[in-house]
Amino acid sequence: KLAVFMEAFEAINRSFKEIFSQLSPEGEAELILENYGDPFEGGLEIRAKPAGKEVRSIESMSGGEKTLTALAFVFGLARYKPAPFYVLDEADMFLDGDNGEKFANLVKEFSKSAQFIVVSFRESMVSSADQLIGVAMQDAGSDIVSVKLGGQ
């Protein structure tokens, strides 16, 4: 059980680091076990160091920085144990234009091996999709009003 956990932890940590530096170039991040001797006795910390800054407590990170760190974790997990589909509801709400684009590229890349259903208002995300589904309130309540192939 311990060996299986550590193998998962190491692999996820590797992916997490890779994806974090893909999203936040020059930044560094890693996952840290509170108790390497007996991981089940402790928790899992995230230590992130945005570009050019000292390591900070998670609490002082900005909304956008927290979002990128969380995305690196979710996609790090996805690399280790892929799910058949991913659903993300306005996960880009705190991201600026550049980071919004990096996130859209990440989704595009992962959507080659898993299905992604993403709610977003951002142009960079919407324009990268393979398909667009439009939802609107009609007389009988919510309805699907349009389905467009992406890129049109």
Place this chain on the structure above:
Amino acid sequence: KLAVFMEAFEAINRSFKEIFSQLSPEGEAELILENYGDPFEGGLEIRAKPAGKEVRSIESMSGGEKTLTALAFVFGLARYKPAPFYVLDEADMFLDGDNGEKFANLVKEFSKSAQFIVVSFRESMVSSADQLIGVAMQDAGSDIVSVKLGGQ
């Protein structure tokens, strides 16, 4: 004390309703005291009815609908007891394009009688401002990198 409270409540409720229907046309909303006989024994509920829908519990409202309702409350208070300045940090994060514009117009209107300092990524908000302040991370940390008069 009770008379003063009720006078405030009535005035704020009137403004809240007006501003809510300005933001969400055809919708209705109102503030309701849990205990009209002795308001200090009860709380204050918000009942909102988005356009064409039945009255719903606040819990089931969407992110954008909750935001509009909250903004109507904040600006309703502002009408009753104006503060000299207002600071809003990405309050438009859940709003779609149309509602983002309505919010920007509301800020523009209120900024005639009070100072507004608004952090936003939305074009509709940024382009309505009188002045833009650009913040960036430089060698010595954060700095103000540009100040532009709005509308340019």
Place this chain on the structure above:
Amino acid sequence: AYIKEITLHNFKSFGKRVVVSLPKGFTAVVGANGSGKSNIIDGICFVLGRRSSKSMRADRLVDLIFNGSNGRPPADFTEVSLIFDNTDSAFPIDSSNVTVSRKVNRAGYCAYRINDRMATRTEIIELLSHAAINPDGYNIIMQGDIVKIVEMNAADRRKIIDEVS
């Protein structure tokens, strides 16, 4: 085992039977505030067997049933079904599609189905786990929740690794 189709019948703001077909790749869902985007996601969580109605933004399960709008009367029941692609045989069922559905009525009666056969919630969870699908998994991030992964306590975060290892 991707989701080929979602059918929402009287689910939250969907006041009739609405079918959403999905490709295998990347789909963006767009629409005005309050149009029903997040309700589609609640519908997916509902079928996957999520117990907590609060996590689907409803006080009780019956609040997931369409309760009227524009003069249309409230519905008596709601049913949501997902058609999964099974060409990868992720599910131990010999068919190229697997349909999972869940229904609840105003009396609180709740029923699950797998390919039209009645099933228990335990059977649903067991079936889905073959395809690495978990009703509370980290592959579904609800609106506003993205930063919670970073803000949660260290012990809960470690449990996420426990679950996938």
Place this chain on the structure above:
Amino acid sequence: AYIKEITLHNFKSFGKRVVVSLPKGFTAVVGANGSGKSNIIDGICFVLGRRSSKSMRADRLVDLIFNGSNGRPPADFTEVSLIFDNTDSAFPIDSSNVTVSRKVNRAGYCAYRINDRMATRTEIIELLSHAAINPDGYNIIMQGDIVKIVEMNAADRRKIIDEVS
């Protein structure tokens, strides 16, 4: 009594003395993620006398002091000051500008000033209340907090009316 100028000296990510001038009307603050936008707002709350460091996203007050970046050493203290316009004589002080500032050092020593005279936090709160300024007022909505007004419990919401009436 609008804010004419904010000076942030070694406050959070501001590693030197930075001055922000503001017009009376509508100012939009823009910049990349992590550039320091919300830190400016934390600076305003700091000067107004907010006690809770957590509400300024810091574990303790000393975490508000610039703690180094790009090879620049951590600072020993931080000071933030606000210059308010007083041409409307909202503050009972006979000057067209009123400067309020707050300083804290690594030893936890904390000092407020009004127009360069030392003052207590109580004096600051009392002075600000003349201009309808409250450190925890509803005129300051922090990032992500907008929906909290709708989600808070009914008793707390009523207390907001108590305060303004």
